[in-house]
Amino acid sequence: MLRGFRLLIAGAVLLGMTLMFPAQSRAFDLTGAWASHSDLCGKVFTKKDTQPVFAELSDLYGSGFIADGKRIIGKSVQCTIQSQKQDGNNLEIVGACATPIMNQNLKFNVKILDDDNIDRLFEEIPGMTLRYARCKL
Numbered sequence: 847m848l849r850g851f852r853l854l855i856a857g858a859v860l861l862g863m864t865l866m867f868p869a870q871s872r873a874f875d876l877t878g879a880w881a882s883h884s885d886l887c888g889k890v891f892t893k894k895d896t897q898p899v900f901a902e903l904s905d906l907y908g909s910g911f912i913a914d915g916k917r918i919i920g921k922s923v924q925c926t927i928q929s930q931k932q933d934g935n936n937l938e939i940v941g942a943c944a945t946p947i948m949n950q951n952l953k954f955n956v957k958i959l960d961d962d963n964i965d966r967l968f969e970e971i972p973g974m975t976l977r978y979a980r981c982k983l
Contacts, residue, residue: 874937874958877915880978882908884962887981898983910978918954925952935959 879898881890889907891898898912900921911920918925918941925941928951932938937956943949955967962980 873932876913879910879912879981879983881910881981882976882978884979884981887983891981891983893983898981922946
Protein backbone atom coordinates (compact mmCIF):
# COMPACT_ATOMS: atom_id res chain seq x y z
CA MET A 847 0.00 0.00 0.00
CA LEU A 848 2.81 2.39 0.90
CA ARG A 849 4.58 1.57 -2.40
CA GLY A 850 1.43 2.38 -4.42
CA PHE A 851 1.05 5.66 -2.55
CA ARG A 852 4.69 6.60 -3.34
CA LEU A 853 4.14 5.83 -7.05
CA LEU A 854 1.02 8.00 -7.03
CA ILE A 855 2.92 10.90 -5.41
CA ALA A 856 5.83 10.49 -7.87
CA GLY A 857 3.40 10.56 -10.79
CA ALA A 858 1.73 13.71 -9.44
CA VAL A 859 5.11 15.42 -9.03
CA LEU A 860 6.13 14.54 -12.59
CA LEU A 861 2.82 15.82 -13.95
CA GLY A 862 3.24 19.04 -11.98
CA MET A 863 6.77 19.55 -13.32
CA THR A 864 5.52 18.98 -16.87
CA LEU A 865 2.90 21.68 -16.42
CA MET A 866 5.36 24.09 -14.77
CA PHE A 867 8.08 23.62 -17.40
CA PRO A 868 6.42 23.11 -20.79
CA ALA A 869 8.55 21.47 -23.46
CA GLN A 870 10.74 23.78 -25.45
CA SER A 871 9.64 24.08 -29.06
CA ARG A 872 12.01 22.08 -31.19
CA ALA A 873 13.95 23.58 -34.04
CA PHE A 874 12.27 23.01 -37.37
CA ASP A 875 14.20 20.80 -39.81
CA LEU A 876 13.89 22.23 -43.32
CA THR A 877 15.97 19.44 -44.89
CA GLY A 878 14.45 17.86 -47.98
CA ALA A 879 12.82 18.63 -51.30
CA TRP A 880 9.86 21.02 -51.22
CA ALA A 881 7.35 21.53 -54.04
CA SER A 882 4.55 24.04 -54.50
CA HIS A 883 2.06 21.16 -54.16
CA SER A 884 2.54 17.62 -52.84
CA ASP A 885 0.88 16.13 -55.95
CA LEU A 886 3.64 17.68 -58.10
CA CYS A 887 6.62 16.21 -56.25
CA GLY A 888 7.25 13.52 -58.88
CA LYS A 889 7.18 16.09 -61.68
CA VAL A 890 9.33 18.73 -59.96
CA PHE A 891 11.96 16.37 -58.50
CA THR A 892 13.69 13.13 -59.30
CA LYS A 893 16.53 11.29 -57.57
CA LYS A 894 20.13 11.04 -58.66
CA ASP A 895 21.79 8.32 -56.62
CA THR A 896 20.08 8.95 -53.28
CA GLN A 897 19.80 12.75 -53.54
CA PRO A 898 16.81 14.79 -54.79
CA VAL A 899 17.47 16.89 -57.91
CA PHE A 900 15.22 18.97 -60.13
CA ALA A 901 13.50 17.09 -62.92
CA GLU A 902 14.39 18.21 -66.45
CA LEU A 903 11.08 20.00 -67.10
CA SER A 904 10.23 20.88 -63.50
CA ASP A 905 9.45 24.53 -64.34
CA LEU A 906 6.42 23.40 -66.31
CA TYR A 907 4.78 21.93 -63.22
CA GLY A 908 5.54 24.26 -60.35
CA SER A 909 8.23 25.67 -58.17
CA GLY A 910 10.31 24.07 -55.50
CA PHE A 911 13.57 24.07 -53.59
CA ILE A 912 15.94 21.62 -51.95
CA ALA A 913 17.25 22.31 -48.44
CA ASP A 914 20.38 20.44 -47.43
CA GLY A 915 22.24 21.51 -44.33
CA LYS A 916 23.36 25.10 -44.81
CA ARG A 917 22.25 25.22 -48.47
CA ILE A 918 18.97 26.03 -50.17
CA ILE A 919 18.91 25.23 -53.87
CA GLY A 920 16.36 26.47 -56.38
CA LYS A 921 16.18 25.72 -60.09
CA SER A 922 18.33 28.77 -60.90
CA VAL A 923 19.63 29.94 -57.51
CA GLN A 924 21.83 28.59 -54.73
CA CYS A 925 21.85 30.08 -51.24
CA THR A 926 24.09 29.50 -48.26
CA ILE A 927 22.25 30.01 -45.00
CA GLN A 928 24.02 32.66 -42.91
CA SER A 929 21.54 32.77 -40.04
CA GLN A 930 18.33 31.09 -39.02
CA LYS A 931 16.04 32.21 -36.20
CA GLN A 932 12.85 30.47 -35.09
CA ASP A 933 10.18 32.08 -32.96
CA GLY A 934 7.35 29.60 -32.43
CA ASN A 935 5.98 28.73 -35.88
CA ASN A 936 7.84 31.57 -37.58
CA LEU A 937 11.22 30.96 -39.16
CA GLU A 938 13.50 33.68 -40.51
CA ILE A 939 16.37 32.64 -42.77
CA VAL A 940 19.05 34.96 -44.11
CA GLY A 941 21.06 33.60 -46.99
CA ALA A 942 23.82 34.61 -49.36
CA CYS A 943 22.34 33.71 -52.74
CA ALA A 944 23.86 33.42 -56.20
CA THR A 945 22.31 33.13 -59.64
CA PRO A 946 24.26 32.87 -62.91
CA ILE A 947 24.17 36.68 -63.20
CA MET A 948 24.25 38.12 -59.66
CA ASN A 949 24.88 37.64 -55.93
CA GLN A 950 22.54 38.97 -53.26
CA ASN A 951 21.72 38.53 -49.58
CA LEU A 952 18.08 37.52 -49.15
CA LYS A 953 15.78 37.11 -46.18
CA PHE A 954 13.15 34.38 -46.23
CA ASN A 955 10.25 34.41 -43.79
CA VAL A 956 8.48 31.10 -43.33
CA LYS A 957 5.43 30.10 -41.33
CA ILE A 958 5.59 26.46 -40.24
CA LEU A 959 2.18 24.83 -40.70
CA ASP A 960 3.31 21.32 -39.70
CA ASP A 961 6.35 19.07 -40.28
CA ASP A 962 5.62 18.78 -44.01
CA ASN A 963 3.95 22.08 -44.96
CA ILE A 964 5.18 25.67 -44.85
CA ASP A 965 4.13 29.05 -46.18
CA ARG A 966 6.74 31.47 -47.46
CA LEU A 967 5.73 35.00 -46.47
CA PHE A 968 6.69 38.16 -48.33
CA GLU A 969 7.16 41.20 -46.05
CA GLU A 970 7.01 43.61 -48.99
CA ILE A 971 3.63 42.24 -50.15
CA PRO A 972 1.36 41.79 -47.10
CA GLY A 973 -0.92 38.79 -47.39
CA MET A 974 1.05 37.11 -50.17
CA THR A 975 2.24 33.59 -49.44
CA LEU A 976 3.58 30.60 -51.32
CA ARG A 977 2.78 27.20 -49.87
CA TYR A 978 5.30 24.36 -50.07
CA ALA A 979 4.95 20.69 -49.19
CA ARG A 980 7.82 18.39 -48.27
CA CYS A 981 8.20 15.67 -50.89
CA LYS A 982 8.56 12.02 -49.95
CA LEU A 983 10.91 10.78 -52.67
